Amino acid sequence: MTQTILSPIISARNLNHYFGQGALRKQALYDINLDLDFGEIVIMTGPSGSGKTTLLTLLGGLRSAHEGSLKILGQEICGASKQQLTQVRKRIGYIFQANNLMTFLSAKQNVKMSLELHENFLDEKIDAKAIAMLESVGLGNRVDYYPENLSGGQKQRVAIARALVSHPKIVLADEPTAALDKKSGRDVVELMQKLAKEQGCTILLVTHDNRILDVADRIIYMEDGRLV
Numbered sequence: 001m002t003q004t005i006l007s008p009i010i011s012a013r014n015l016n017h018y019f020g021q022g023a024l025r026k027q028a029l030y031d032i033n034l035d036l037d038f039g040e041i042v043i044m045t046g047p048s049g050s051g052k053t054t055l056l057t058l059l060g061g062l063r064s065a066h067e068g069s070l071k072i073l074g075q076e077i078c079g080a081s082k083q084q085l086t087q088v089r090k091r092i093g094y095i096f097q098a099n100n101l102m103t104f105l106s107a108k109q110n111v112k113m114s115l116e117l118h119e120n121f122l123d124e125k126i127d128a129k130a131i132a133m134l135e136s137v138g139l140g141n142r143v144d145y146y147p148e149n150l151s152g153g154q155k156q157r158v159a160i161a162r163a164l165v166s167h168p169k170i171v172l173a174d175e176p177t178a179a180l181d182k183k184s185g186r187d188v189v190e191l192m193q194k195l196a197k198e199q200g201c202t203i204l205l206v207t208h209d210n211r212i213l214d215v216a217d218r219i220i221y222m223e224d225g226r227l228v
């Protein structure tokens, strides 16, 4: 695996994005210019409907960009093939508000699944790796628990373990604390911050939660589809 540090890790230039067709076509993002550098934690805030999730999904290669240029880990995403997008996605960790754990898999199996999707981990002891990652998020005593028997904060920590176990260079998180009480929310972001600094990964986190803004190296603000 190449360890070349590409900086910026993500680079967007003059990005525009639209929803709908014909008369219903509506612009959601206007002329976005943004660089995310190696190892930094960036928090994106802004009113509801301002375009934060749309931008996050574009930056994560989860939808294709319409206009402009978007480079993720050196790969141009505008006009990229499905295969190229899939390759980029494998190098990104995602954490969502609703943790999206598989309810029929234990904590360990949820984390392992993320490794099973990567060819480069197939030869490794992924069981041990998944357990070690759960230990590092404080769930060493919960590895065989199913999501229904874990608290909201614990489930979100499993989601963090799943996102970080493959050591991605980028982690994108959409409202990771929205469903959590103050203490669990705080614990979750501090954990993300700690692991990101240890692993040297860049985090972009969308939130409405003012209580966690201080973990950011940089805060960016979105309004009416524009970064201001």
Ligand SMILES: Nc1ncnc2c1ncn2[C@@H]1O[C@H](COP(=O)(O)OP(=O)(O)OP(=O)(O)O)[C@@H](O)[C@H]1O
Binding pocket: 019, 020, 028, 046, 047, 048, 049, 050, 051, 052, 053, 054, 055
């Ligand atoms: N799939 C879609 N089809 C049509 N319009 C959409 C779609 N997704 C988002 N939009 C519109 O794009 C704009 C930006 O939405 P987006 O979800 O990115 O905002 P947001 O800042 O993440 O909001 P919130 O904080 O409420 O999650 C909104 O006007 C929304 O209605």
